[in-house]
Amino acid sequence: MARAYAHSEKARRAPAAKAAPHRAGPAARINLLEFLLGSMDIEGCARESLRWLGRELAVKRSLVLVFDESKKRLVHLAEHGVDARDFAISLVEEEGHPLLIALSHREPTFFPATARQPATPLGRKPFHAIVLRSARIHGPAAGVLLVEVSNPELSADVAWFGAVFGEQMARLQSRVFPGEAGLEESALELRHAKEELVTERHRLDLIIDSVADPIVVTNASGEVLLMNTPAERLFTVPKGKGLSAQRLVRSNDVNFSSFVSNLFFTQAALQHRGDMVLLDPVTGDALPFEAVAGKVITEQGELTAIVTTLHDRREAIERARLYAQVEQAKNELEGKVQAATGELAQQNELLRRQAIELEQASNLKSQFLANMSHELRTPLNAILGYTHMLLNKVYGIPSPPQQKSLQRVDSNARHLMSIINEILDIARIESGKMPVHLDDVKLDSLVKEVLQELDPIVVRSKLIVTSHVARVPTLRTDRQKVKQILVNLLSNALKFTHKGSVTIHVSLDARTSTVRVAVADSGIGIAEAYFRKIFEDFRQVDNSPTREYGGTGLGLAICRRFAQMLGGRITVESKIGAGSAFTLHLPTTPPK
Amino acid sequence: MNKPFVLVVDDYADSREMCAEYLEVCGFRVEQAADGAQALACVAAALPDVILMDLTLPDIDGTEVTRRIKADERTAGIKVIALTGHGSTGDHADRARAAGCVSFLTKPCHPDAMVDEIRRVLGEKA
Numbered sequence: 001m002a003r004a005y006a007h008s009e010k011a012r013r014a015p016a017a018k019a020a021p022h023r024a025g026p027a028a029r030i031n032l033l034e035f036l037l038g039s040m041d042i043e044g045c046a047r048e049s050l051r052w053l054g055r056e057l058a059v060k061r062s063l064v065l066v067f068d069e070s071k072k073r074l075v076h077l078a079e080h081g082v083d084a085r086d087f088a089i090s091l092v093e094e095e096g097h098p099l100l101i102a103l104s105h106r107e108p109t110f111f112p113a114t115a116r117q118p119a120t121p122l123g124r125k126p127f128h129a130i131v132l133r134s135a136r137i138h139g140p141a142a143g144v145l146l147v148e149v150s151n152p153e154l155s156a157d158v159a160w161f162g163a164v165f166g167e168q169m170a171r172l173q174s175r176v177f178p179g180e181a182g183l184e185e186s187a188l189e190l191r192h193a194k195e196e197l198v199t200e201r202h203r204l205d206l207i208i209d210s211v212a213d214p215i216v217v218t219n220a221s222g223e224v225l226l227m228n229t230p231a232e233r234l235f236t237v238p239k240g241k242g243l244s245a246q247r248l249v250r251s252n253d254v255n256f257s258s259f260v261s262n263l264f265f266t267q268a269a270l271q272h273r274g275d276m277v278l279l280d281p282v283t284g285d286a287l288p289f290e291a292v293a294g295k296v297i298t299e300q301g302e303l304t305a306i307v308t309t310l311h312d313r314r315e316a317i318e319r320a321r322l323y324a325q326v327e328q329a330k331n332e333l334e335g336k337v338q339a340a341t342g343e344l345a346q347q348n349e350l351l352r353r354q355a356i357e358l359e360q361a362s363n364l365k366s367q368f369l370a371n372m373s374h375e376l377r378t379p380l381n382a383i384l385g386y387t388h389m390l391l392n393k394v395y396g397i398p399s400p401p402q403q404k405s406l407q408r409v410d411s412n413a414r415h416l417m418s419i420i421n422e423i424l425d426i427a428r429i430e431s432g433k434m435p436v437h438l439d440d441v442k443l444d445s446l447v448k449e450v451l452q453e454l455d456p457i458v459v460r461s462k463l464i465v466t467s468h469v470a471r472v473p474t475l476r477t478d479r480q481k482v483k484q485i486l487v488n489l490l491s492n493a494l495k496f497t498h499k500g501s502v503t504i505h506v507s508l509d510a511r512t513s514t515v516r517v518a519v520a521d522s523g524i525g526i527a528e529a530y531f532r533k534i535f536e537d538f539r540q541v542d543n544s545p546t547r548e549y550g551g552t553g554l555g556l557a558i559c560r561r562f563a564q565m566l567g568g569r570i571t572v573e574s575k576i577g578a579g580s581a582f583t584l585h586l587p588t589t590p591p592k
Numbered sequence: 593m594n595k596p597f598v599l600v601v602d603d604y605a606d607s608r609e610m611c612a613e614y615l616e617v618c619g620f621r622v623e624q625a626a627d628g629a630q631a632l633a634c635v636a637a638a639l640p641d642v643i644l645m646d647l648t649l650p651d652i653d654g655t656e657v658t659r660r661i662k663a664d665e666r667t668a669g670i671k672v673i674a675l676t677g678h679g680s681t682g683d684h685a686d687r688a689r690a691a692g693c694v695s696f697l698t699k700p701c702h703p704d705a706m707v708d709e710i711r712r713v714l715g716e717k718a
Contacts, residue, residue, distance in 0.1 A: 374648070374677030374699075378604045381677075381700040385610035388703045394617050417700055 028056045029160075030201065033194040036164060042066075042172040043077060049165050050080035057157050059147050064132075066143035066173055077143065128155070130162035134170030142170040164193075214289075214310040220303045222260055231310070234278050234287075241281065248279040260306055263293050270295050276310070288313040362430065369427035373420045380420070383413045422554040426537060429561045436565055438590055439479040443506050443515065444469045446479065450486045451504075454494070461494045467504040472515045476589050481562040485570070488555045489519040489582045497523030497579070513588050514568070520581035526574040535560045535570070559584075567591035595621040596714055599640040601631040601657070602675070603650050607699070611644060614703045620710070628652025632660060635667050642710050645693065647676040647684055655684075655691045662692035671713045673697060675706075 032052050039045035046064040053059040061081035068075045128148075133141040145162055204226075208215045214231035218224050227235060234252050237245050255276055262272045272293045277286050293308040387410045390398060398406060428434040447467050451458070458465050475482075486504075493502045500522030507516050526534065537557045556570075563570050567587045574580035598620045602608035605626070612622045623640065625631035628649045635643070643661070647654035654674065661667045674688040677699045685696050694713055697706060 370678070377677035377699040378602075378607050382604070382606035382610045384700045385607070385614060385703050389610070389614055389617070394614070413700075 028052075030194055030197045032056075032161070033164065033191075033197070036168045037191065037194070039168065040172070042169070045168060045172060046078035047080075049161075049168075050078055053147065053158075053161060054080050057161065059158065061148040063146040064143060064169075065146070066132075066169065067141060081148075128158065130159070130166065132162070132166035132169040134167050142166065142173045211309070213312065216256065216308045216310070218260055218306045218308070220305070222257055222264070222306075225305060234281065234310075236281075238282055244284070245281045248281045248284060252278045252281070256308070259291055260293055260308060263295060263306055270297070275313070278310070288317060290316075366427045366431035369423050370431070373424040373427070376416075376420050380413055380417055384410070384417070387413060419554075422558055425558050426554055426561075429558070429565070434565065436478045436590075437480065438476055441475040441477050441479045441482060443472055443475065443517065446483060447486065447504055447506060447517075450483060450490060453487065454490055457491070457494055461497070463494065463497055463499070464501040465494075465503075466501065467506075469504075469506040470508060472506060472508045473588050475515060475586060477566050477586060478562075481566060482584075482586070485559045485562055485584055486517060486519070488559050489570075489584070492555065492582070493519050493521040493523065493580070497521040500579070509585075514585045515588060516583050516585055518581055518583040520579065522579040525576040525578050525580055526572065527576055528574075531572050531574070534572070595619060596642065596710070597621045597623070597638070597640045598710060599623045599625060599631065599634055599643045601625045601628075601643060601649070601654065602646040603627055603648075604646070608646075611703075611706065615707065615710070618707050628654070628657040631657050635661055635670065639667065640670060642713055643670055643672045644675050644697075644706070644710070645672050647674055647678070647688055655687050658688065658691040658693055673709060673713060675699060675701065 032049070035048060035052075036045065039048070050059075050062045050064065053062050059080075063079045063082055064077045066075055066077045128146070130145040130147065131141045132143045132145055145165065147158055208217075208226070208228040211228060212230060214234055215226075215228045216224060216231050216235070217226040224235070235249060235256070237249050255278060259272070259274060259276050262274070263269060272291075274291055276289045276291045278289055279285070280287055289310040290313050291308055291310050293306055295303055296305040296307060298304050387406055389395065390406050391403065391410065425434070447469055451465065451467065490502070490504070502519065502521045505516075505518040505520065507518075508514075509516060535556050537554060560570055563584060563586070567590055568585045571583050571585065572580060573583075598615050600608050600611045600615070600622060601624075602611070603626050608624055608626070612624050615622045623634055623638065625634050628651045631643070631645075631649075632652075634640070643658075645654045645658055649657070654676075658672045658674075661670055661672065672693045674685070674693040674696045675698075676684055676688070676696075678684040688696060695709055697709060
């Protein structure tokens with residue numbers, strides 16, 4: 001019996017601490033079948049089989065009797081856990097059915113043994129009698145198997161044992177071997193059964209070992225039948241580990257059992273799900289698991305096993321933690337972005353409002369200037385009118401000093417009028433109400449006209465005023481505005497020049513198709529620092545109240561704006577004491 | 593009694609009276625109105641040849657007064673010259689022309705320029 005069914009997978013996998021009752025697993029059955037197929041010695045076969053029964057199905061006491069054809073009686077063949085001499089056994093037949101009578105020293109027990117069904121005990125003795133016979137070979141029974149079955153749940157397993165064992169006993173006793181009278185078939189059946197079991201076992205192993213999560217299969221009593229390698233790490237004491245590991249494993253066992261027991265209390269529930277913390281037997285770390293236990297129910301509604309899968313929650317917990325972190329970071333970022341966006345929107349709104357306010361203020365200013373100039377003009381109308389009438393002797397002839405005074409009133413009123421006109425111009429330009437009227441403008445005649453208009457001042461200034469007008473194309477521009485610019489530039493030149501000359505120079509820049517009108521003087525000149533400022537509103541180089549030269553300081557500001565409106569510009573070149581040159585650059589055609 | 597008849601409309605008395613005085617010196621028959629209502633009343637009572645109309649009046653706007661005069665066929669033939677402190681190229685001028693003003697003078701207006709304009713307008717009529 002060297003190759004007797006060794007302790008198999010199951011033994012390795014089931015915790016040693018677990019007690020009977022057993023249920024023979026596939027591996028154990030395979031071992032038995034392999035043994036039976038290879039066995040030729042009827043007595044050894046019976047003895048070894050009874051041991052298997054004891055080990056795998058916790059049958060503590062069993063006995064095999066074989067039928068001696070010649071003596072017409074049952075003879076003892078093998079026993080396990082009992083003394084065969086305790087039994088005096090005879091077989092009788094009653095109404096064609098064999099009736100087995102087993103007599104112990106103490107009391108008789110009767111087993112009615114029908115042809116096909118295993119005998120059941122009469123009386124209270126917990127022995128089953130199973131008639132050993134072949135399903136294939138017709139003929140008398142080979143013998144009787146008596147087993148003490150303490151756990152009725154295992155009767156099906158015992159019956160299976162009885163069937164395969166009976167097959168083999170019948171074969172051995174009749175000395176009919178494979179290849180002879182039908183027994184081949186019987187052997188084949190055993191082999192098939194074995195192969196099926198092996199295949200099933202392998203498949204099961206493959207399946208549960210391919211699962212990374214720990215899987216534990218327990219029977220209806222909570223005893224472990226099977227577990228995969230990940231589960232073994234939790235429920236078996238690792239090699240070379242001491243008491244602490246044992247303690248941890250025991251704690252895991254307790255935890256696990258109490259979890260699985262939930263399923264026993266609830267009859268209806270097929271599944272139980274819950275969280276469980278187990279300890280790593282090596283490191284002692286707490287491992288969080290989500291456990292799902294499911295009942296395996298036979299077609300008859302019998303609970304055969306409970307499969308529990310443990311799902312390691314560390315990854316999920318870690319993932320949840322990371323997710324929470326990411327979520328938090330995201331929320332923080334969102335908050336920041338929102339705050340920043342809000343701030344930005346607030347600032348934008350503020351700027352927008354400020355822009356509106358500024359525009360309103362600017363419009364108000366322009367409106368105010370327009371209204372004010374209107375209000376100033378009306379009284380000025382009366383002053384100029386009456387002065388004119390006085391000077392025209394409507395009220396009699398004024399005396400020479402009176403006339404001189406009236407002329408001063410008149411000239412001052414006119415100056416005031418020009419100031420008002422300039423303010424109005426600025427106001428209208430700024431409020432966008434200054435229209436541009438395009439004409440065909442010939443510069444030579446325009447220059448002539450400007451010189452004529454200023455002739456009285458030219459004469460008074462005693463300066464040499466000359467003009468050089470080159471042949472330039474007729475301009476498409478606003479004549480009134482160009483004239484106003486030239487009058488202004490020429491007036492300034494005359495005003496700020498005490499001796500020497502003023503020259504007007506008209507030329508064409510063919511490259512940029514612009515016309516240049518330069519007004520150059522030999523006057524007091526302007527420091528470069530003031531080149532920009534003199535074009536600002538109400539600006540003169542000398543801005544003090546006691547300044548030497550009159551004027552509003554608006555002239556150049558208006559000229560600059562007019563030039564811009566016509567698509568041109570005014571540039572200045574000057575040196576203190578060496579005169580100034582203001583040049584108006586105008587495009588030959590107006591801007592689109 | 594063949595003098596041309598001018599109605600001077602202006603709420604600013606000094607300016608209005610100066611114009612009236614100078615026009616009389618220059619040989620016009622002159623009536624004065626200080627606001628729109630007076631102007632309309634005067635136009636209804638005695639048909640002037642020319643109206644010198646200040647556009648900014650305290651009650652009815654000069655533009656509106658002009659529009660009403662032009663809307664009435666009995667007075668539609670009267671020449672209205674706008675006189676205003678506002679510039680001659682802005683909104684005011686456009687609205688005055690739209691209302692029916694035949695020409696536009698800007699204050700301060702040289703008295704001779706005013707007389708010349710009235711004569712020019714009347715010459716057109718003749």
